[in-house]
Amino acid sequence: MASTHVTCDQIGPTRILGFVTSHFAIDVPSSLIERAAHGEMRAFEHIYRLFERPVYTLALRMLGDADEAQEILHDAMLQLFRKLGQFRGDAPFWGWLRQIAINEALMRLRRRGIVETVDEMPESVDCSTPSPEHQRDLERALSRLPPVTRSVVWLYHVEGYSHEEIAVSFGKSVSFSKSQLARGTQKLRALYAAPLVQVAYA
Amino acid sequence: MRDEYMLMNADDDAHELAAALRSLPLCAPNRSHFAELERELTMPSAPAAATPRRVGGAWIAVAATLVAAILGARLLHPRSLPHTDVVTAAPSTDTLALIAQSQQLDGLLATLDARSVPIDAGAAMACAEIEDLIGLTDLQLNAVDRDDEAQALWSRRVDLMSRLASTRAGNRYDSLSDNGGAHLQGANYRVD
Numbered sequence: 001m002a003s004t005h006v007t008c009d010q011i012g013p014t015r016i017l018g019f020v021t022s023h024f025a026i027d028v029p030s031s032l033i034e035r036a037a038h039g040e041m042r043a044f045e046h047i048y049r050l051f052e053r054p055v056y057t058l059a060l061r062m063l064g065d066a067d068e069a070q071e072i073l074h075d076a077m078l079q080l081f082r083k084l085g086q087f088r089g090d091a092p093f094w095g096w097l098r099q100i101a102i103n104e105a106l107m108r109l110r111r112r113g114i115v116e117t118v119d120e121m122p123e124s125v126d127c128s129t130p131s132p133e134h135q136r137d138l139e140r141a142l143s144r145l146p147p148v149t150r151s152v153v154w155l156y157h158v159e160g161y162s163h164e165e166i167a168v169s170f171g172k173s174v175s176f177s178k179s180q181l182a183r184g185t186q187k188l189r190a191l192y193a194a195p196l197v198q199v200a201y202a
Numbered sequence: 203m204r205d206e207y208m209l210m211n212a213d214d215d216a217h218e219l220a221a222a223l224r225s226l227p228l229c230a231p232n233r234s235h236f237a238e239l240e241r242e243l244t245m246p247s248a249p250a251a252a253t254p255r256r257v258g259g260a261w262i263a264v265a266a267t268l269v270a271a272i273l274g275a276r277l278l279h280p281r282s283l284p285h286t287d288v289v290t291a292a293p294s295t296d297t298l299a300l301i302a303q304s305q306q307l308d309g310l311l312a313t314l315d316a317r318s319v320p321i322d323a324g325a326a327m328a329c330a331e332i333e334d335l336i337g338l339t340d341l342q343l344n345a346v347d348r349d350d351e352a353q354a355l356w357s358r359r360v361d362l363m364s365r366l367a368s369t370r371a372g373n374r375y376d377s378l379s380d381n382g383g384a385h386l387q388g389a390n391y392r393v394d
Contacts, residue, residue: 023228041240048236053228060229070231074239081243082312103326110327135226142223157220171324185219192222 022159023054024094033093037084044084048077051094055101058159062105062151064143072108076101098159106169109147141191145184152177153184294349300356307363311370325369332366 028047035043052073059072079100087096142150148170155161155169156177166177293301339359343352 021224041244044243045236045240048239052234052236053230056231057229066231069229070235073231074235077239078242107326107330111330134222138222139226142226154223157216157223171326185216188219 022094022098023057024051024098024159025092026050026054026094028093030089033084033087033089036081037087044081047080051077051097055097058098058101058154059105061142061154061158062102062147063108064147064150068108072101072104076104079104102155102159102169105151109151112147138188138192141188144191145187149180149184149187152180153188156181293352297349297353297356300353300360303360304356304363307360307367310367311363328369329366332362332369336362336366 028050032043032046036047055076056069056073059069059076060066063069063072076097080097083100087093142153145153152166152170155166156163161169163174163177163181167174170176336359339355339362343355343359
Protein backbone atom coordinates (compact mmCIF):
# COMPACT_ATOMS: atom_id res chain seq x y z
CA MET A 1 0.00 0.00 0.00
CA ALA A 2 1.36 3.35 -0.99
CA SER A 3 1.59 5.40 2.15
CA THR A 4 0.41 8.97 1.97
CA HIS A 5 1.36 9.89 5.49
CA VAL A 6 4.79 10.89 6.59
CA THR A 7 6.74 10.25 9.72
CA CYS A 8 7.77 13.06 12.03
CA ASP A 9 11.25 13.13 10.57
CA GLN A 10 9.85 13.49 7.08
CA ILE A 11 7.36 16.20 7.93
CA GLY A 12 9.82 19.07 7.88
CA PRO A 13 11.10 18.85 4.31
CA THR A 14 7.73 17.70 2.96
CA ARG A 15 6.01 20.63 4.51
CA ILE A 16 8.67 22.98 3.32
CA LEU A 17 8.59 21.76 -0.25
CA GLY A 18 4.91 21.07 -0.50
CA PHE A 19 2.75 23.31 1.59
CA VAL A 20 4.39 25.93 3.70
CA THR A 21 4.82 29.34 2.24
CA SER A 22 5.73 32.02 4.72
CA HIS A 23 4.40 35.57 4.48
CA PHE A 24 8.06 36.55 4.52
CA ALA A 25 8.73 34.78 1.24
CA ILE A 26 9.20 37.86 -0.91
CA ASP A 27 12.01 37.97 -3.46
CA VAL A 28 13.80 41.27 -3.15
CA PRO A 29 15.98 42.44 -6.06
CA SER A 30 19.66 42.44 -5.17
CA SER A 31 19.94 45.97 -6.59
CA LEU A 32 17.48 47.21 -3.97
CA ILE A 33 19.41 45.48 -1.21
CA GLU A 34 22.68 46.96 -2.48
CA ARG A 35 21.24 50.47 -2.59
CA ALA A 36 19.94 50.11 0.95
CA ALA A 37 23.28 48.66 2.06
CA HIS A 38 24.96 51.79 0.73
CA GLY A 39 22.76 53.87 3.00
CA GLU A 40 20.12 54.94 0.52
CA MET A 41 17.22 55.59 2.86
CA ARG A 42 14.48 55.36 0.23
CA ALA A 43 15.66 51.88 -0.78
CA PHE A 44 15.69 50.86 2.86
CA GLU A 45 12.20 52.29 3.29
CA HIS A 46 11.05 50.17 0.36
CA ILE A 47 12.37 47.05 2.09
CA TYR A 48 10.83 48.20 5.37
CA ARG A 49 7.40 48.60 3.76
CA LEU A 50 7.64 45.16 2.15
CA PHE A 51 8.38 43.39 5.41
CA GLU A 52 6.67 45.65 7.96
CA ARG A 53 3.57 43.49 8.25
CA PRO A 54 5.24 40.06 8.17
CA VAL A 55 7.68 41.10 10.91
CA TYR A 56 4.95 42.72 12.99
CA THR A 57 2.62 39.74 12.60
CA LEU A 58 5.32 37.24 13.54
CA ALA A 59 6.22 39.28 16.61
CA LEU A 60 2.59 39.72 17.59
CA ARG A 61 1.89 36.01 17.27
CA MET A 62 4.95 35.08 19.30
CA LEU A 63 4.74 37.73 22.03
CA GLY A 64 1.00 38.37 22.12
CA ASP A 65 1.51 42.06 22.82
CA ALA A 66 1.04 44.84 20.28
CA ASP A 67 3.48 47.26 21.91
CA GLU A 68 6.22 44.67 22.11
CA ALA A 69 5.52 43.60 18.54
CA GLN A 70 6.05 47.21 17.48
CA GLU A 71 9.33 47.35 19.41
CA ILE A 72 10.50 44.12 17.81
CA LEU A 73 9.67 45.52 14.38
CA HIS A 74 11.72 48.61 15.23
CA ASP A 75 14.68 46.70 16.63
CA ALA A 76 14.72 44.10 13.87
CA MET A 77 14.68 46.78 11.17
CA LEU A 78 17.37 48.75 12.99
CA GLN A 79 19.55 45.64 13.07
CA LEU A 80 18.75 44.89 9.45
CA PHE A 81 19.90 48.34 8.36
CA ARG A 82 23.15 48.04 10.30
CA LYS A 83 23.90 44.56 8.99
CA LEU A 84 22.79 44.96 5.40
CA GLY A 85 26.36 45.35 4.20
CA GLN A 86 27.15 41.90 5.51
CA PHE A 87 24.30 40.11 3.74
CA ARG A 88 26.10 37.47 1.69
CA GLY A 89 23.30 36.64 -0.72
CA ASP A 90 23.87 32.89 -0.53
CA ALA A 91 20.41 32.40 0.98
CA PRO A 92 17.14 34.28 0.53
CA PHE A 93 17.13 37.76 1.95
CA TRP A 94 13.69 37.28 3.49
CA GLY A 95 14.88 34.25 5.45
CA TRP A 96 17.78 36.25 6.81
CA LEU A 97 15.48 39.06 7.91
CA ARG A 98 13.01 36.58 9.37
CA GLN A 99 15.76 35.03 11.48
CA ILE A 100 16.70 38.48 12.79
CA ALA A 101 13.05 39.09 13.76
CA ILE A 102 12.71 35.68 15.40
CA ASN A 103 15.91 36.21 17.39
CA GLU A 104 14.58 39.56 18.60
CA ALA A 105 11.28 37.97 19.61
CA LEU A 106 13.00 35.11 21.41
CA MET A 107 15.21 37.54 23.30
CA ARG A 108 12.09 39.39 24.42
CA LEU A 109 10.53 36.16 25.62
CA ARG A 110 13.66 35.40 27.59
CA ARG A 111 13.77 38.85 29.11
CA ARG A 112 10.22 38.31 30.29
CA GLY A 113 11.52 35.16 31.95
CA ILE A 114 8.64 33.05 30.79
CA VAL A 115 10.35 30.49 28.63
CA GLU A 116 10.10 27.90 31.35
CA THR A 117 6.66 28.88 32.64
CA VAL A 118 4.68 27.35 29.84
CA ASP A 119 1.35 27.55 31.62
CA GLU A 120 1.20 31.29 31.81
CA MET A 121 -1.73 32.70 29.89
CA PRO A 122 -1.13 35.93 27.99
CA GLU A 123 -3.74 38.56 27.36
CA SER A 124 -5.79 38.11 24.22
CA VAL A 125 -4.30 39.40 20.96
CA ASP A 126 -6.55 41.40 18.71
CA CYS A 127 -5.29 41.89 15.22
CA SER A 128 -6.45 45.21 13.89
CA THR A 129 -7.30 43.69 10.51
CA PRO A 130 -10.98 42.80 10.27
CA SER A 131 -11.38 39.07 9.74
CA PRO A 132 -14.22 36.58 9.44
CA GLU A 133 -15.74 35.07 12.56
CA HIS A 134 -13.92 31.74 12.33
CA GLN A 135 -10.59 33.53 11.99
CA ARG A 136 -11.33 35.65 15.03
CA ASP A 137 -12.15 32.46 16.93
CA LEU A 138 -8.86 30.93 15.87
CA GLU A 139 -6.95 34.09 16.82
CA ARG A 140 -8.64 34.05 20.19
CA ALA A 141 -7.77 30.38 20.69
CA LEU A 142 -4.19 31.02 19.61
CA SER A 143 -3.83 33.91 22.02
CA ARG A 144 -4.88 31.68 24.89
CA LEU A 145 -1.88 29.40 24.40
CA PRO A 146 1.20 30.05 26.54
CA PRO A 147 3.68 32.24 24.60
CA VAL A 148 6.31 29.55 24.12
CA THR A 149 3.79 26.95 22.96
CA ARG A 150 2.21 29.49 20.64
CA SER A 151 5.60 30.45 19.22
CA VAL A 152 6.47 26.82 18.51
CA VAL A 153 3.08 26.23 16.86
CA TRP A 154 3.51 29.36 14.75
CA LEU A 155 7.10 28.68 13.71
CA TYR A 156 6.26 25.11 12.77
CA HIS A 157 2.91 25.47 11.04
CA VAL A 158 3.17 28.92 9.54
CA GLU A 159 6.86 29.63 9.05
CA GLY A 160 7.74 26.05 8.15
CA TYR A 161 10.50 25.61 10.69
CA SER A 162 11.58 22.04 11.38
CA HIS A 163 11.69 20.65 14.91
CA GLU A 164 15.48 20.77 14.73
CA GLU A 165 15.47 24.46 13.84
CA ILE A 166 12.98 25.29 16.58
CA ALA A 167 15.05 23.35 19.08
CA VAL A 168 18.16 25.34 18.15
CA SER A 169 16.33 28.67 18.26
CA PHE A 170 15.04 27.99 21.75
CA GLY A 171 18.23 26.31 22.93
CA LYS A 172 16.21 23.21 23.74
CA SER A 173 15.91 19.64 22.52
CA VAL A 174 13.95 18.34 19.55
CA SER A 175 11.69 16.60 22.07
CA PHE A 176 10.88 20.01 23.55
CA SER A 177 9.75 21.25 20.16
CA LYS A 178 7.69 18.14 19.47
CA SER A 179 6.02 18.14 22.86
CA GLN A 180 5.23 21.86 22.70
CA LEU A 181 3.76 21.39 19.24
CA ALA A 182 1.66 18.41 20.33
CA ARG A 183 0.50 20.28 23.39
CA GLY A 184 -0.31 23.42 21.43
CA THR A 185 -2.12 21.50 18.72
CA GLN A 186 -4.18 19.63 21.28
CA LYS A 187 -5.12 22.83 23.10
CA LEU A 188 -5.95 24.62 19.88
CA ARG A 189 -8.15 21.73 18.82
CA ALA A 190 -9.96 21.87 22.14
CA LEU A 191 -10.40 25.64 21.97
CA TYR A 192 -11.25 25.76 18.32
CA ALA A 193 -12.84 22.41 17.48
CA ALA A 194 -15.99 23.45 15.64
CA PRO A 195 -14.64 26.36 13.58
CA LEU A 196 -11.69 24.24 12.41
CA VAL A 197 -14.12 21.84 10.74
CA GLN A 198 -15.71 24.81 8.95
CA VAL A 199 -12.34 25.90 7.63
CA ALA A 200 -11.42 22.39 6.58
CA TYR A 201 -14.53 21.71 4.57
CA ALA A 202 -15.49 25.19 3.46
CA MET B 203 -3.24 -0.65 10.08
CA ARG B 204 -5.14 1.09 12.86
CA ASP B 205 -1.98 2.95 13.88
CA GLU B 206 -1.44 3.94 10.27
CA TYR B 207 -5.03 5.16 10.01
CA MET B 208 -4.70 7.17 13.20
CA LEU B 209 -1.42 8.63 12.04
CA MET B 210 -3.04 9.67 8.76
CA ASN B 211 -5.90 11.30 10.63
CA ALA B 212 -3.53 13.11 12.94
CA ASP B 213 -1.56 14.29 9.94
CA ASP B 214 -4.72 15.52 8.21
CA ASP B 215 -5.70 17.37 11.37
CA ALA B 216 -2.29 18.97 11.53
CA HIS B 217 -2.57 20.07 7.90
CA GLU B 218 -6.02 21.51 8.54
CA LEU B 219 -4.78 23.39 11.54
CA ALA B 220 -1.74 24.65 9.65
CA ALA B 221 -3.93 25.77 6.77
CA ALA B 222 -6.26 27.58 9.15
CA LEU B 223 -3.35 29.32 10.87
CA ARG B 224 -1.81 30.36 7.57
CA SER B 225 -5.14 31.76 6.44
CA LEU B 226 -5.09 34.27 9.28
CA PRO B 227 -4.61 37.79 7.93
CA LEU B 228 -1.38 39.71 8.30
CA CYS B 229 -1.51 42.28 11.06
CA ALA B 230 -0.29 45.84 10.78
CA PRO B 231 0.79 48.31 13.45
CA ASN B 232 -1.72 51.07 14.22
CA ARG B 233 0.51 53.48 12.36
CA SER B 234 3.82 53.25 10.57
CA HIS B 235 6.82 54.07 12.69
CA PHE B 236 9.26 54.32 9.82
CA ALA B 237 9.77 58.07 10.31
CA GLU B 238 11.02 57.45 13.87
CA LEU B 239 13.32 54.69 12.70
CA GLU B 240 14.69 56.91 9.95
CA ARG B 241 15.36 59.68 12.47
CA GLU B 242 17.23 57.24 14.67
CA LEU B 243 19.26 55.93 11.75
CA THR B 244 20.26 59.34 10.47
CA MET B 245 20.97 60.81 13.92
CA PRO B 246 24.67 60.94 14.86
CA SER B 247 25.23 58.30 17.55
CA ALA B 248 26.11 59.30 21.08
CA PRO B 249 29.74 58.63 22.05
CA ALA B 250 28.87 56.52 25.06
CA ALA B 251 26.40 54.33 23.23
CA ALA B 252 27.54 53.36 19.77
CA THR B 253 24.48 51.15 19.41
CA PRO B 254 21.26 52.23 21.05
CA ARG B 255 20.36 49.77 23.73
CA ARG B 256 16.96 49.37 25.20
CA VAL B 257 17.18 49.24 28.93
CA GLY B 258 14.71 47.09 30.83
CA GLY B 259 12.18 48.78 33.08
CA ALA B 260 13.90 47.56 36.23
CA TRP B 261 17.24 48.98 35.11
CA ILE B 262 15.67 52.30 34.23
CA ALA B 263 14.19 52.40 37.72
CA VAL B 264 17.58 51.59 39.26
CA ALA B 265 19.33 54.20 37.11
CA ALA B 266 16.69 56.80 37.88
CA THR B 267 17.10 56.08 41.60
CA LEU B 268 20.87 56.44 41.36
CA VAL B 269 20.67 59.69 39.43
CA ALA B 270 18.04 61.03 41.82
CA ALA B 271 20.19 60.04 44.80
CA ILE B 272 23.25 61.80 43.37
CA LEU B 273 21.32 64.92 42.45
CA GLY B 274 19.47 64.87 45.78
CA ALA B 275 22.70 64.62 47.73
CA ARG B 276 24.12 67.55 45.82
CA LEU B 277 21.04 69.65 46.38
CA LEU B 278 20.96 68.85 50.09
CA HIS B 279 24.71 69.27 50.65
CA PRO B 280 25.93 71.61 47.97
CA ARG B 281 29.10 72.47 49.85
CA SER B 282 30.08 68.88 50.51
CA LEU B 283 31.55 68.58 47.05
CA PRO B 284 34.98 70.16 46.89
CA HIS B 285 35.19 72.45 43.91
CA THR B 286 38.46 70.87 42.86
CA ASP B 287 36.71 67.53 42.31
CA VAL B 288 34.58 68.85 39.50
CA VAL B 289 36.14 68.13 36.16
CA THR B 290 35.70 70.88 33.69
CA ALA B 291 38.83 70.08 31.68
CA ALA B 292 39.60 67.03 29.52
CA PRO B 293 39.41 63.56 31.08
CA SER B 294 42.57 62.02 32.50
CA THR B 295 44.92 59.86 30.41
CA ASP B 296 43.65 56.73 32.12
CA THR B 297 40.06 57.61 31.32
CA LEU B 298 40.95 58.36 27.73
CA ALA B 299 42.67 54.98 27.46
CA LEU B 300 39.53 53.27 28.74
CA ILE B 301 37.38 55.21 26.26
CA ALA B 302 39.67 54.11 23.42
CA GLN B 303 39.46 50.52 24.65
CA SER B 304 35.69 50.76 24.78
CA GLN B 305 35.61 52.06 21.19
CA GLN B 306 37.79 49.16 20.05
CA LEU B 307 35.39 46.73 21.67
CA ASP B 308 32.47 48.52 19.99
CA GLY B 309 34.18 47.81 16.67
CA LEU B 310 34.77 44.18 17.57
CA LEU B 311 31.15 43.74 18.61
CA ALA B 312 29.97 45.38 15.40
CA THR B 313 32.02 42.80 13.48
CA LEU B 314 30.47 39.96 15.48
CA ASP B 315 26.99 41.46 15.07
CA ALA B 316 27.56 41.79 11.35
CA ARG B 317 27.83 38.04 10.99
CA SER B 318 24.23 37.81 12.11
CA VAL B 319 24.43 34.29 13.35
CA PRO B 320 22.04 33.09 16.02
CA ILE B 321 23.48 32.15 19.36
CA ASP B 322 22.13 29.57 21.71
CA ALA B 323 19.42 30.46 24.16
CA GLY B 324 21.61 30.57 27.25
CA ALA B 325 24.10 32.85 25.56
CA ALA B 326 21.30 35.03 24.19
CA MET B 327 19.97 35.49 27.68
CA ALA B 328 23.42 36.30 29.04
CA CYS B 329 24.00 38.78 26.20
CA ALA B 330 20.66 40.47 26.90
CA GLU B 331 21.58 40.89 30.55
CA ILE B 332 25.03 42.25 29.75
CA GLU B 333 23.54 44.65 27.21
CA ASP B 334 21.15 45.93 29.85
CA LEU B 335 24.07 46.51 32.21
CA ILE B 336 25.94 48.38 29.48
CA GLY B 337 22.82 50.46 28.92
CA LEU B 338 22.70 51.27 32.60
CA THR B 339 26.39 52.18 32.61
CA ASP B 340 25.79 54.49 29.65
CA LEU B 341 23.00 56.20 31.55
CA GLN B 342 25.27 56.66 34.54
CA LEU B 343 28.06 57.99 32.34
CA ASN B 344 25.74 60.70 31.11
CA ALA B 345 25.13 61.78 34.69
CA VAL B 346 28.69 62.01 36.06
CA ASP B 347 31.05 64.92 35.83
CA ARG B 348 33.94 63.79 38.05
CA ASP B 349 36.85 62.07 36.39
CA ASP B 350 37.26 59.38 39.04
CA GLU B 351 33.59 58.43 38.76
CA ALA B 352 33.75 58.48 34.97
CA GLN B 353 36.91 56.37 35.02
CA ALA B 354 35.25 53.73 37.19
CA LEU B 355 32.24 53.65 34.89
CA TRP B 356 34.37 53.44 31.71
CA SER B 357 36.31 50.62 33.31
CA ARG B 358 33.04 48.85 34.08
CA ARG B 359 31.86 49.43 30.51
CA VAL B 360 35.08 47.92 29.09
CA ASP B 361 34.68 44.92 31.35
CA LEU B 362 31.05 44.39 30.35
CA MET B 363 31.84 44.77 26.66
CA SER B 364 34.67 42.26 26.92
CA ARG B 365 32.25 39.82 28.51
CA LEU B 366 29.68 40.49 25.81
CA ALA B 367 32.24 39.96 23.04
CA SER B 368 33.51 36.71 24.50
CA THR B 369 29.96 35.43 25.08
CA ARG B 370 28.99 36.21 21.51
CA ALA B 371 32.18 34.91 19.96
CA GLY B 372 32.15 31.74 22.00
CA ASN B 373 28.60 30.70 21.28
CA ARG B 374 28.31 30.92 17.56
CA TYR B 375 27.11 28.02 15.50
CA ASP B 376 27.03 27.53 11.81
CA SER B 377 24.68 24.61 11.46
CA LEU B 378 21.04 24.78 10.44
CA SER B 379 21.70 27.96 8.50
CA ASP B 380 21.11 31.58 9.44
CA ASN B 381 17.84 31.40 7.71
CA GLY B 382 15.60 29.00 9.51
CA GLY B 383 15.44 26.71 6.52
CA ALA B 384 14.67 29.58 4.22
CA HIS B 385 17.11 28.20 1.69
CA LEU B 386 14.71 25.30 1.25
CA GLN B 387 11.71 27.43 0.54
CA GLY B 388 10.64 29.28 -2.56
CA ALA B 389 9.45 32.85 -2.38
CA ASN B 390 5.76 33.69 -2.45
CA TYR B 391 6.25 37.05 -4.07
CA ARG B 392 8.75 38.69 -6.32
CA VAL B 393 9.52 42.39 -6.25
CA ASP B 394 10.65 43.79 -9.58
